[in-house]
Amino acid sequence: MNQEYIIPNAWSIIEKGWRPEFVKSSESLFSIGNGAMGQRANFEETYTGDTFQGSYVAGVYYPDKTKVGWWKNGYPEYFAKVLNAPNFIGIDVFIDGEALDLATYDQVHHYKQELNMKEGWLERSFNIELTDDKEIAIKTRRFLSLDKDELGVINYSITAVKGDMRISFQPYIDAGITNEDSNWDDAFWEVEELTSKDHQAFIRSRTNKTNFYVCTYMQSELYKDGEHVQYADPFDQNDTVIRHKVATQLEEGETATLLKYAGYTSSLNHEHFELMDAAKAAISHAVNKGYQQLLQDQIDAWADIWAMADITIEGDLKAQQGIRFNIFQLNQTYLGKDARLNIGPKGFTGEKYGGSTYWDTEAYCIPFYMATKDQHVARNLLTYRYEQLDKAIENAEKLGFSNGAALYPMVTMNGEESHNEWEITFEEIHRNGAMVFAIYNYVRYTGDYDYIPEMGLEVMIAIARFWHQRSTYSSRVDKYMILGVTGPNEYENNVNNNWYTNYIAKWCIEQCVEHIKKVKSGHEDDYHRVIGLTSLTDGEISSWLEVAHNMYMPYDKELGIYLQQDGFLDKELIPVSELKAVHRPINQKWSWDRILRSCYIKQADVLQGFYFFEDHFSKEQLEKHFDFYEPLTVHESSLSPCVHSIQAAKLDRMDQAYEFYLRTSRLDLDDYNKEVEEGCHITSMAGTWMSIVEGFGGFKIVNDMPSFETRLPKQWKSFSFKINFRDQILTVNVSDSATTVQLQGYQSQDIILNGKKLTLEPLAVNA
Amino acid sequence: MNQEYIIPNAWSIIEKGWRPEFVKSSESLFSIGNGAMGQRANFEETYTGDTFQGSYVAGVYYPDKTKVGWWKNGYPEYFAKVLNAPNFIGIDVFIDGEALDLATYDQVHHYKQELNMKEGWLERSFNIELTDDKEIAIKTRRFLSLDKDELGVINYSITAVKGDMRISFQPYIDAGITNEDSNWDDAFWEVEELTSKDHQAFIRSRTNKTNFYVCTYMQSELYKDGEHVQYADPFDQNDTVIRHKVATQLEEGETATLLKYAGYTSSLNHEHFELMDAAKAAISHAVNKGYQQLLQDQIDAWADIWAMADITIEGDLKAQQGIRFNIFQLNQTYLGKDARLNIGPKGFTGEKYGGSTYWDTEAYCIPFYMATKDQHVARNLLTYRYEQLDKAIENAEKLGFSNGAALYPMVTMNGEESHNEWEITFEEIHRNGAMVFAIYNYVRYTGDYDYIPEMGLEVMIAIARFWHQRSTYSSRVDKYMILGVTGPNEYENNVNNNWYTNYIAKWCIEQCVEHIKKVKSGHEDDYHRVIGLTSLTDGEISSWLEVAHNMYMPYDKELGIYLQQDGFLDKELIPVSELKAVHRPINQKWSWDRILRSCYIKQADVLQGFYFFEDHFSKEQLEKHFDFYEPLTVHESSLSPCVHSIQAAKLDRMDQAYEFYLRTSRLDLDDYNKEVEEGCHITSMAGTWMSIVEGFGGFKIVNDMPSFETRLPKQWKSFSFKINFRDQILTVNVSDSATTVQLQGYQSQDIILNGKKLTLEPLAVNA
Known part of the structure; x- marks a missing residue:
């Protein structure tokens, strides 16, 4: 039926084995974001195979001139579009002068990509036999900081597994990008200024018409077997790209690591003339903390999110992976810090559907954000x-x-x-x-x-x-x-x-x-x-x-x-x-x-x-x-299965409810609609959450009280979810033996559990 | 209300006085065609004012890639379009080295344009005071031969009204044209070959994708006060244009005339490698006949058409002009010689509506062609x-x-x-x-x-x-x-x-x-x-x-x-x-x-x-x-008033029928829909014919017999029309005193006149 290459895992999205035909799907599924920016899981190094490049800055858009066959009165003249933003992840790699490009090798081994949802990072590792007596191992991990949302961190390591070799890294930032989804091939961005100095690079670009200013920046550090290595600052630049050049010699068994701090500062948050200073501040923040601390901050920040938003499912690994993927993506897309932003149907995983806000937000997303934030x-x-x-x-x-x-x-x-x-x-x-x-x-x-x-x-x-x-x-x-x-x-x-x-x-x-x-x-x-x-x-x-x-x-x-x-x-x-x-x-x-x-x-x-x-x-x-x-419904909208899952559950049709749940929770992972290459269905992910909390958990508000009417699918041993109800946190555990609700709150809380009214005391457990 | 600059006249469309704001309207209204090709009434000489250039070859089209905002399954991938064809009418004129351009003069006098519908030619005349002591009179007449439908004839005269001057004509053919109405700015035409020799010029071009070949050709002759003048054959050409250069000196009172024979031969009618020979044959035909005979042939050909198709209206000049304009344009657009052709909604007067054939043909045009051909x-x-x-x-x-x-x-x-x-x-x-x-x-x-x-x-x-x-x-x-x-x-x-x-x-x-x-x-x-x-x-x-x-x-x-x-x-x-x-x-x-x-x-x-x-x-x-x-109908389609005029007449609501008749017959002349600049509404012109013949004439077929139920609008003294019924020609005259039907036929004919069955004898008149 649908694709099944994603390996079931409770906390990670994992693929193993190099299959170019899944690159675009994986670029969507392994996307990362921090609410302020996001990227498809494009490779850092050159990739000449089929790919869909995408980097996005929240709130930065372009009004593309409307394209229609036949104009109708009332059509808007312009069509605000999510903009593909400058690329800051790029690191070209050369091994003994040859460009590293996964599209060109026959011998790629141990290919693995992992999106760790618990800790909020993306990792890719693989070995390449370059020749009979030369082999390298690559491992690259990157994350977009939740803590400092203008910052991205990339740790790109190459180990000389067999043979000695010269490694050259060329980290770059590239503002010469276009949208796939452009009506008239307009230039969406103008590059205004490129600056490269002291191992740092900055490109300030401006969107045409809307005049958003974005400074894309980077700074890189080189390590050899964990030791910081100073390097000269040769750079190359053209109208839209700044490229640094960092080279070192590896002997067999040695590892070279390029650590790249990069990201955007934007005029949404700074005066446009201060963008470069803001970028420098972000770099200082990163350099001062260092990679390990930044990673730890990321893990801590995600732990905070999960503490409130996690849903556990015992006995059904795919269902567990599905719900976490949905919760993770929603949090990558929107964290609720900025009232100017909203939840685009593709989040930061693709360009499709143009603008960012649909009625999905009101009908599907708000319940999720109300309960988990x-x-x-x-x-x-x-x-x-x-x-x-x-x-x-x-x-x-x-x-x-x-x-x-x-x-x-x-x-x-x-x-x-x-x-x-x-x-x-x-x-x-x-x-x-x-x-x-x-x-x-x-x-x-x-x-x-x-x-x-x-x-x-x-x-x-x-x-x-x-x-x-x-x-x-x-x-x-x-x-x-x-x-x-x-x-x-x-x-x-x-x-x-x-x-x-x-x-x-x-x-x-x-x-x-x-x-x-x-x-x-x-x-x-x-x-x-x-x-x-x-x-x-x-x-x-x-x-x-x-x-x-x-x-x-x-x-x-x-x-x-x-x-x-x-x-x-x-x-x-x-x-x-x-x-x-x-x-x-x-x-x-x-x-x-x-x-x-x-x-x-x-x-x-x-x-x-x-x-x-x-x-x-x-x-x-x-x-x-x-x-x-x-029976007349084809469920060809991503928003369809969740509502039906909830209603089937309420009608005690648990098999049907479960089937709809799988469909909504693994819509993208299993690519039900054969279009995950274009991006993930972000807003319907809130529907997945609803189908557990409102469907199986039977949650609703009755007379100002949280009410739960719980039902356990037979495929599961148990499940649990949390609700932040007026700053009182309720944890609901449903197993085949009992349903319990636990209150972490500061005052007692009336609830209705399976039809009975109960008063919970703080930290008490009632059954 | 609507425009009213067209001067009422029984047989001609006339405008007087130079008003640049009407140029595009007039380019539509004064269009000429001969069923096989047609042109908007663009000026021969340079015009840098606002203009919509259009030349068309019947049956030659381009499949433009479909443009839509949101694709729906079932849409055609391509959209066949009427093609703007190479321009063969161009004659640049220089007076003492200065280009003649109506957009540049303050002193344009006696400007008159006439489309003579009886004889089938277009004429434009005007005087220009170039300086205080220099004035010229221009008169240009052109027609597209009905007799030889690959041939156009232009007679362009300049008289030195005041002062002596050097006149230079630069007749040209130009295949470097585009459509206004193009979805993707594709090049519709490729120019394949340009040849200029012995005062003749040929450009063979090919449409992309559809591979229609068209040879555009010209030959010119110079006359001075009616005397043929030999001239050298200097020419200029670039990738898409061939331009001849013909100069002469005029003394005050003298007249220089450039006679240009030009047109198209197309691969619809010839093998593509024979197009140039076919063009040469057309030129020979023209040169051998000469201008006067070609004009006479044109007048004769139109006389034949009118003999069968004319409708006369006494007592209402605007109504008379309106119906003749409609009949004339229909005959310019389609003469029924070629079953591959059809009647485009804009005919040869514009590009709008893309393809050529709508249900208009079956619902509106066929009755007209059945009765008049x-x-x-x-x-x-x-x-x-x-x-x-x-x-x-x-x-x-x-x-x-x-x-x-x-x-x-x-x-x-x-x-x-x-x-x-x-x-x-x-x-x-x-x-x-x-x-x-x-x-x-x-x-x-x-x-x-x-x-x-x-x-x-x-x-x-x-x-x-x-x-x-x-x-x-x-x-x-x-x-x-x-x-x-x-x-x-x-x-x-x-x-x-x-x-x-x-x-x-x-x-x-x-x-x-x-x-x-x-x-x-x-x-x-x-x-x-x-x-x-x-x-x-x-x-x-x-x-x-x-x-x-x-x-x-x-x-x-x-x-x-x-x-x-x-x-x-x-x-x-x-x-x-x-x-x-x-x-x-x-x-x-x-x-x-x-x-x-x-x-x-x-x-x-x-x-x-x-x-x-x-x-x-x-x-x-x-x-x-x-x-x-x-009462709920806004009549915002050109096809609306005619049907309502017929029905109002049948209900004896003559004022309403008359009002609808005026609206349909003068839709373009008076520009009811404020869009005549884009071209005329050709197919609805057949509806105008129906509103007289079927409405006021009450014509229909009853039991295999022509039946007439006549009604005279009070604004008219009389009207008459003809019907070709199975090769028997019936002429119906309706006046306030009587209705008569006359038969030009070879055998007797039963008809029903105002409810009574009559048997007409050939050439008899019955009342």
Whole structure:
């Protein structure tokens, strides 16, 4: 079926044996990042085989001119794109004058690559028989410091296993890079200044149009058998590259090591004229600490993350590896330190999907960050959208809305829309609902009600205005309808009355009105500020409620189910199980019109509503809808299996839940979608976390209390996870004999465990 | 409102006064063509002002690589494009060494441009005061020979009105041209060979990928006050241009004339190695005839066309000019001599819309050509599609259809699809119906039933198969449905059960089955050939009929109308008349989603069905549907006003019919859509013809007889038109006192005039 070359291991991603055909997949899977920057696992040394080079600086983007076949009014003129950044990892290696290049040898032995998730480093080792009497062993380890997030560290060692030889290292930084995913072959970067001095090198480049300044820097040290060796400072440079040259002679058995400190400083965090000084400070930091201490700092920093975020699974190594890989990648991508950043669907593992922020953040990522980080991290994610409210209002104005109605973009970097398919950009408007759901979810979870008067209410009002204006009164049925939308199931376009969209629209308005009342009574100053700002009147609120209370919901009485959209039952409803393999995945095998007129569902749509609004429906209703829709679902979105895993678990269909869990947790490791070369599916990794915590752990908030309804898959001996609930940490252990919840907190905590209310005392264990 | 600079005239398009802002509009409106080639009315001499250069050779195209933002399975990889061809009209002029360039003078007087439609030539004249004591008069006339369709003739005269001066002409041919409308800036042409000898010049170029060879040629003669002047043969050439140099001295009052014979020979009509000889033959033809005789031949050829095609209108000069402009442009674009050619939506007046052939040909153009040309012309247009049947089957296969089902492309040059919006390319499938309707219409009109066994039946079978496979059985209503389509009204996408599509699908199947029976009984050999070829069985035919007889038709009982599509009545139905001017045209003012969810109709959709299948519905039904749909129609397609004009006339709403008539007939002359700079709307010009002949003339075929139900707009004193009905020519005169029909035929002819059956004798007049 899918690829299976990754070796199961509880804490590491490992591949063994040199297979060039997996290079691009491994470049994605072994990617490293520290929230501020990241890289695909490209080789340091020259590689002339097939490769996809990628280095990224968080928050640095380029607005590429939109490319379409046929322009539609309302398309954004520019499309903010994740930018491939200058390369700082490069170290060309020459053995007796011959360039080292894995693509050129027949005799590569003991090839192993390991991404150590526990400690946060990437290591690659291999031997090469250069000739009958000459062999070398290479070992290179690198990491991007969590502690000092402008710093990368590379330790590149070569041992003369057989024979003597001259080794030359050429560490370089290269700002002459391009995006694979460019619409018009624009130059995204201008190189402004190159400086090389005292074994240090700096290139300051600027992004065109957006004028982000980034200084890429490096300094290298040479060691021979662990002894520091001074070397002269010869360098080469052209318009975009600075290259240092470091050579030494090895006798058989000796090891030469190049230690390279390198990274970026960017104008997001410094004045642009101070970037070089900031880079020098980063180098000093590194040199003063030294490699061993920097590595120890890295291990400690990851230990802190794991202390809170780890999930253990006993008895199923692949499942264990899968969940840790997901947690690890999420933390590599976003650490919540900077409210200007967000979680791109590919993180730092590829360029695809352009902009960085989708509704994935609100629907999938926030629960993970709420539970595994301090509360401010989730607040930062909400604040990101609050800061972009003006742009969301502008975006709606471009589409003809008025009076402060907001439509958040489908894809964005800076608040502007960065997507250009009309059926998505203009019609996949349910995303607005996820913004409000995230606020609701955040407040429910954290109890931080202040967020609503401070920021959330303005967002909710703008979105309520959107839904009100976007609805159409149908005199035929005397109801309000929402026509011409694309729901979460993107395999339907321009449908009328997508149930999920109508439901969340109604809910958004009602939520907003409820909070207007609450803020009015409890936060009078904010109330007056917001009412002043928005010129909201009681009359307007009434007109919203008229829409919300009379929203049409497509429903089939005979079946007793909500319909995904008007006319859904006119389709031929043939279960996916009856589709021949040759037709799948349908998004690769079928033309678009065939997909559209089929009944097949890309990802949870009606069931997404049942997931969000679990408490609005009975278990019987869930079961009925799950049984109707899941068999028609092809799960061709990475966001699909997790929701279905959770719901299957809640319906006690543990085998199905387990199967979906494997699919979501090992989506990239096993390359289910045959596209891991382009990067990993970062945002859906939060869905994997949810499928354990909310699915098997049955976690939810009930009456302000954490509630767990646990279920152990039969493939597992036990599993455990943690929840940071309002700064009280709950550890849930589920085994075949018992479920326990342990509290590390400073005060007692009420919880509901498998239906029973318990009061936990700090550090106590209850069963 | 719209532009009004074209001077009303019965036989000519005229502009007076030099206004650079109208240059691009005039380049479109004054375009000339002869069916085999055509040009925008670009100036011969240098013009550095704003211009859109265009020269076109019929049938020569380039497959440009498709450009889309997001690829959808099923998109064609290439997009056949009308090609801008080498320029042969160029004549640079120097007066005392200064280049003549209308963009550079303040003193341009008596500027006049005339397109003489009666005689088929374009003339431009103006005076320029170069200095206080130097003035010239320019007069240039050119035409593309109908008689010898590889030949263009230019007569370029300069008179020294004031002062003496040296005149230098530099006639040139230039193969270094590009398309404005290119996706990737590919080079469309390669220049292969340039030859200049004996006052003649030839450039042979080849289109990339498609390997069409075109030889562009010229020869010039110099005259002084009408006397032929020998001149030396100095020439200049670079990689893509050959330029001759011809100079003479003029004294005040003298006139220098450059006569340039130039044109193309192409590999469509000659072996590619014979192109230069063919060009030489064209030059010999021209030189032997001389300018006056060539012009006379042109006048005679156009007289022949007008003898059959002219429509006269008394009492309304603008209406008269409008209809003649439409008839003239149609004849410039397509003369029916070559079954490989078709009628591009811009003809030879611009590049827009890429490929050459739309369903416009079948739905709008065929009636015009049937009535105004010999029968073989319409047959050629049908044959064009028959020849492309294999490609239409391939096209359907790309979309997942099988068993010889055909989907004709939305846009094509060579039978391959050349459009790439999924909602059009994959979903605007009603075009298949127009193919069958054209066959039906042709046979009904011409009585040439043989076309069906010979060619038509294969097309009908492939299309019946498509409709059968494209239908979906809805168990809910126990009917067959057609889901996910775009109807003729392209302001709705991906709708279910577009009534027009469902209706024509049902009709296509029933037509096909009827003709299978007829061919079986009357053309046994063809029957066996076709059945053998298609492996058609009785069982398959039954399965088609099951679909056709149970096709779902959306209908509202309360209103008594067929619904444009499922759910149409859920829209807010606000008449166009209540839309504020600021919102129109909606395709420029509104975002696409807003257009889609609105009720507004781009062009006739349900009413297109009522137009095609007039006899299936009562006048009361027409009235009801017209009253429901027309008020919601924005007529933002050039194909819209004509159908509505015809229907308004049939409903005796003469003012409305007249208003629509003006809009269709003067669409380009008055630039209603503010885009005439890009070229004229050629195919809709056939609709203009229909709105007189079928609307005011009430022409249709009833029981094998021409029937006329005439109505005179009150703005007209009278009008007349001709119909070639099976080689019998009927002239219909409608005045306020009487309607007469005159027959120029070889046998008596039954007709129906205003409800009464009459038998016309050859050359008799009946009232």
